[in-house]
Structures are given as structure tokens and as C-alpha cells.
Amino acid sequence: MAHREHIHWGEGGHCADSHELMIDSLHIHYGRVCALHEINFKMNCGHSLALIGSNGAGKSTLLKAIAGLLKISHGEILWRGEAVYKHTKEIAYLPQREAVDWNFPITVRGMIEMGCYPQLGPLRRFSSHESEIVDKAIEAMQLQELQDRQISALSGGQQQRSFIARALAQEAHVVLLDEPFAGLDKTNQDTLSQLIHDLCAEGRLVIASHHDMNTVSENFNYSLLLKKNQIAFGPSSEVMKNDYLDEVFSP
């Protein structure tokens, strides 16, 4: 049974720094091509981290590596002191919305329920406990009125919220989001921004690739600047500075 003592659904101010994600000397290669070189940082639950860099800088690669989707060429990724693949149920990876076939015949609730499958295994019946978790996830993402709708009928912002609800139903500690703000209008961006704050306040660790430099500091308290290698890592207020950013985005 996973330790979830520091996750407090819908509550703020309880973020205990109990669980740590540690990336140690990480290198990822696609064949002979180096995608990430010497990445080192530590993050605790209750915080949010923005991955900043131009296209091809390794943001998606890093997210996939933390999700356990890629073979690590060198170094290690540890969650609670152990290799991430031992804790896959605690880590939710949400790819870019374009990567998903939104014509898949399923309702919003059905998709969110899929988040519970790893905990349930193949045969155990859906109990009142799982229904309650799904209800809570739907409520937290304000999807009550949309829960019976087909996922193909959702707007971009609603898709992103139902994606996150799915991660909540998984009771994930770490939520990995690939370009979650892409394609959202201002209202939906504000809603998502608030949701990220809420997830951290509940004690979760949120890591997202992000491309809008003006909103990094307000949405994420930490930032990692990438250009295949690590340019800077630290509190957003300290690393989002012109000299670092010039280096990241220089050709």
C-alpha cells in the first residue's frame, strides 16, 4: 500500500516535505543523439517545477524519463530513495493533449475512472472507495456537469482538467504535465494556474514543461532551465533572469 499520508485532498497548508524526487547525473540518448546531458536536481512534494527551454531542449524527454518511459543512458532517477519504476502508480504522466485520440469512445467519467485501474488490478470490482475518489477528482476539477459527456466534446481547457482529474483518481503524488498551458485561452490558463497551486497545496509535486516566460514565476515556485544540459535550477524568482534565459534561447 502506498504511503499517502501527506496528500490532503482539497486542503491547503499541509504540504509536508516527506517525499523526494532526485535526479542524479541523468543522461538520455536516442541512439547516438544526446537528448539530455548531466541533469541534477532534487524536488520535494508540495512544490511545482517548470521546465524551460526551446524546442528540442529536452523538456518532454525529461518528463518521459521521470515517468519511466525512457531508457536511462547514465545516472538515476530516484523517488523516495528508489528507482521510479518501482513507484509507477504514484506518478501520473499526462502527455500533450495532441498526443491523445480524443475520439476514443469514452465519457469524461470513464476516462477518470481509468486512473483507478492500476490500484484495482484487472479483476477487483469498483468499490465505493474508488467511486468516492473519482467523485472527488471530478469535483476538484469542476467537471460535475461534464462527467457524462464524450471526451471528444470537450474544449481544450476541459480536456486538460479531465486529464488532471485522471491523475487525481490515480492518487498520484507526482503529476507530470507536458505543455499543459498550450492552446488554452486566458480564462482556462487562469483556472489551470489555480489548479496547479491547489495540487501543490495538497502535497503533490507538479512538474510541467512551460513556454510562456511571463507566467513562470506566478505558476511555478521552482524552474529548471534546459538546453540539453542544465543551465540553471532553483526558485523561479532566482533563475528566471535574463542572462540565464539568453543562454537557454541563444541559437
Place this chain on the structure above:
Amino acid sequence: MSELGEYFTLPFNQRALLAAILIGFVNGHFSGYVILRKSALFTGALSHSLLPGTAIGFMLFGASAMAAFAGSLLVSLITALGALAIAASSRIDKDAALPILCTTSFAAGLLILDKVKLNIELDGFLFGNILLLTDADLWYAYGIGLFVYIMLITLQRPLLVFLFEENIAKAQGIPVRALNYILMTLLVMILITSLQAVGVILALGLLVAPGAITYLFVDSPRALFWGGSIVGVALTTTGLLLSLLFEARTGAVIVLLAGGTFFLCFLVSPKYGLLREWRTKKATEH
């Protein structure tokens, strides 16, 4: 109708009906997975490897249903898993690797047939003959059908996540590669089972059409799988009855019926039909 009643007093027609129900049900159910996996082309290419499989089975173990089954299973698994392995370990994707392996093995199968004069008619391979089934064939078919069903029901949850988005499934700890291989093995087993009764063309048709037809009406994966089964049985049994009434080839009649039903539903489906699309488009223009 009394004429039809008379037909089914004959044992070979009874067996044909039982086989039609089984194949319609299992293939129809699996067709939902083929549609969601978007692997209809892969399935089509794979079906070609059954001919060399049957030839090699006959060559190794003599001409029997079991030999055909063993040979087909061996060759198609080597082909399918080989394609997946090539895709996993190189830049060639499975949709390119599979046709190369399948056409190669199909050509090898034809040459083997030419040389060793095995009793396999290409016509029978393509359309089968449901009226020539023996009791043993039927037992094989039911046994394999039951096994496939139990596997699909047991693995339904991980399969659904896998079909929805592979990376999400993998990140959740679902063994995506193993599931891919399992789906492929089940597919081969279904193809072989139906091959003896209805030939490779119908087996393929029934592995896509019922799911595609149902997909035009339903909005949940479970409705797609079970609806596929019902549509599959309706197509095979109606096709069988029509073929008996009009004394036409059963396999061809069923395929024609499946194709015709698909085009009709494609036009008139109240949810995702072409006519509805046109009406909605017109309404928004005004």
C-alpha cells in the same frame, strides 16, 4: 421457412450454424479492439502468413486440422512478433516491417505448395467452406474462442488504458509490450480458428467490419466490444441463411453482407452517419 428448418436437420448445416455463431461472436468482439488499436491494416497483412503456416504445418505433421493450426500459429507468431521486434529495435515501424515479413512468407508458402503438392486450394484458403467442418473442427473453434474470451475479459482494464494512450499506460506501470504481444497472439489464434471455417478473407472482414459498424453507433468501449459480438453473430447467421437459400458461397455472402451493412450504417447512423454530418453542416450554414 419450413425449407430452412429442413436445412438444419442436416448435421453439416447444424455445424455450420454453430460455427457461424461462434466466429461472429468472437471475431465481432475482437473487432472492437482492432478498431481502437487502429490495427486493421496490420491484421490484414498478418492474415497472409496463414497460408505458408498451413503449408508448413501439413509438411511437418501431415494433413490435419491440428497440423494446420500448429503451423499457422508458428509462422504467424514469428511474423507478427518479428515485425514488433524489428519496430522496437530499429527505425522501421511495424506497418513497414510486417508487410515485408508477410509477403515473404506468403511467397515461400506458395513455392512450398508448388513443390510438395499439398492439398490446399487457394480458393478454400480465401473463402473456406463452412459446410465441410467436422465435429473436431468445431470443438477446436469453441475451445480457442473460450480461451480468447477469458483472456480479453481478464485483461480488459489494462488493455483499455493501453488502447487509450500507450505512454499513459506505460507510466502507470502497465506492461505495454507484453500486452501488445498478447493481443497479437490472440489475433493469430482467432484468425486460424476462423480460417478453417470461413477462409482468410471472411476472417479478416469479421475482424474489422462488426467493430466498425458498431463504432458508428456507440460511445463506450464495452458497448463497442459487446455490440461488435452481436453485430458479428447477426452478420454470420444471416449470411449463412441467405447463402443456403440462394445456394451461394457462404463466405462471400457474409463478407458482402458485412460490407453492405457497413456502408448503410455509414450513411444513416443517427450519431456519426454521413447524412447527419451533412444535415448538421447545412444547419450551421443557415
